[in-house]
Amino acid sequence: MSGRGLLSDYFEGVAVKRLSMVETSAAGSNQHEFNSSRALRNLLGDADRRRIPTRFIWLGAEQEGIAADGLLSWYDARRKHPTRTEYHLYYYANDVTDLMREGDTLFVAVRRDGTAMAIVTPGGSTFQSQLLWLFGLEHQPELEFAGREITVDRSGGIDFAVRYILDELGIEPEEPEADELDAVIERFGMKFPGTREFSQLARTSLPAISPLDSPDMVLMAWLEREELLFRRLERRIVAERLGSGFAAGDGSADVDGFLAFSLSVQNRRKSRAGQSLEHHLEALFAARSIRFSRGAETENRNRPDFLFPGHAEYHDPGFSPARLTMLASKSTLKDRWRQVLPEAARIPSKHLLTLEPAISENQTSQMRAEQLQLVLPVKLHQTYSPVQRAWLMTLTDFVEVVADRQRSRGQAGG
Numbered sequence: 001m002s003g004r005g006l007l008s009d010y011f012e013g014v015a016v017k018r019l020s021m022v023e024t025s026a027a028g029s030n031q032h033e034f035n036s037s038r039a040l041r042n043l044l045g046d047a048d049r050r051r052i053p054t055r056f057i058w059l060g061a062e063q064e065g066i067a068a069d070g071l072l073s074w075y076d077a078r079r080k081h082p083t084r085t086e087y088h089l090y091y092y093a094n095d096v097t098d099l100m101r102e103g104d105t106l107f108v109a110v111r112r113d114g115t116a117m118a119i120v121t122p123g124g125s126t127f128q129s130q131l132l133w134l135f136g137l138e139h140q141p142e143l144e145f146a147g148r149e150i151t152v153d154r155s156g157g158i159d160f161a162v163r164y165i166l167d168e169l170g171i172e173p174e175e176p177e178a179d180e181l182d183a184v185i186e187r188f189g190m191k192f193p194g195t196r197e198f199s200q201l202a203r204t205s206l207p208a209i210s211p212l213d214s215p216d217m218v219l220m221a222w223l224e225r226e227e228l229l230f231r232r233l234e235r236r237i238v239a240e241r242l243g244s245g246f247a248a249g250d251g252s253a254d255v256d257g258f259l260a261f262s263l264s265v266q267n268r269r270k271s272r273a274g275q276s277l278e279h280h281l282e283a284l285f286a287a288r289s290i291r292f293s294r295g296a297e298t299e300n301r302n303r304p305d306f307l308f309p310g311h312a313e314y315h316d317p318g319f320s321p322a323r324l325t326m327l328a329s330k331s332t333l334k335d336r337w338r339q340v341l342p343e344a345a346r347i348p349s350k351h352l353l354t355l356e357p358a359i360s361e362n363q364t365s366q367m368r369a370e371q372l373q374l375v376l377p378v379k380l381h382q383t384y385s386p387v388q389r390a391w392l393m394t395l396t397d398f399v400e401v402v403a404d405r406q407r408s409r410g411q412a413g414g
Helices: 038-044 126-134 160-168 178-188 195-204 215-244 255-287 336-340 361-369 378-383 395-407
Strands: 011-018 031-034 049-058 066-076 087-092 105-111 116-121 146-149 306-308 325-330 350-354 372-375
Touching: 011 038, 038 087, 038 105, 038 146, 066 116, 105 126, 116 126, 126 160, 160 215, 160 378, 178 215, 195 215, 195 255, 215 255, 215 378, 215 395, 255 306, 255 325, 306 395, 325 336, 325 395, 336 350, 350 395, 361 372, 372 395
Parallel strands: 049 116, 325 350, 350 372
Antiparallel strands: 011 105, 011 146, 031 087, 049 066, 066 087, 105 116, 306 325
16 A cells, blocks of 8 residues: 555545346346446456455445445456457345345445455435545446546545545545654553543644634644544554453453454444544634533433533523524434434524535435534535535634624623
């Protein structure tokens, strides 16, 4: 791997199509076929490539991803014919292919090591939007494969949004500046600090970043720094634990211990990401002297992430709802945005900040209908369609709205 931090370090090319009924039918033999096309032939070449090691991945709308290791086979069934060719891409049934349905989207991505990934998503889903953006595919999938080669000159860098999607695919990008990161986290040894302490470390390790700079730039710098520091510390701790092995008292393999450790790693990643986002937002608002309450209780024991100007004003019947603002923060969204809607009954129009790139147009249209305004750091706006970007709000936009409401003369008297 070159270490340049480009998508081309990981993939040679990709082809995408919408699946037809015949491609997903369980009837027939144990070996099934994806319809070929010129784009697929450009990707896989003219030589027969049998039994290509392939990682099959299902990314559904709400459930966690499912993965299975399997094989693809690519060859010309009329190789011996003097004038005709007839290329086929066969797959062998597994847990992922069992989930495929007509209308789903299939991405076939060829890795630099000669293996492949076959990624299936529901048509029109956020996962589909994210993968189309990741691979630089501008058109919606059709029944015939379309694709592109991923070369150095046509390859995007590995930034926050790309790492987000690669993580969904189970790909760990290389860690840049590992020695520098090790020096920052050395104080923690082989233990994870509390999330608040870790977030503060990320901020103080970037002395050139002022919280009074552009809110969008500041938040992304802090988040990216903490993500790199966390992954580096996690890698060191996991490596040490794996090195010590998982053996039970009788000398047999401690399978339960290994599974429990693996689950703890995944759960720590998920919980830390959400708390990290809240910690950095809290620091940013406080530095700008914006009044807020974090996690204050509203109706029915709901606790919005942030209430502006605060808990007391929200529960004061004489305080105008027009001066109240609510912000929910979710590092990853999936379909959980509806959980935000009942969190503050006095505020009909709510705000939700997320770090999830390329949410589908169907999802954002539903948010608009429910008066839920999506807020994203401006760097992530590029992953959305032009129609969506016209509606999205930046963090700078949101900060200005809240600050303006708190400067308003009407705030003191409601």
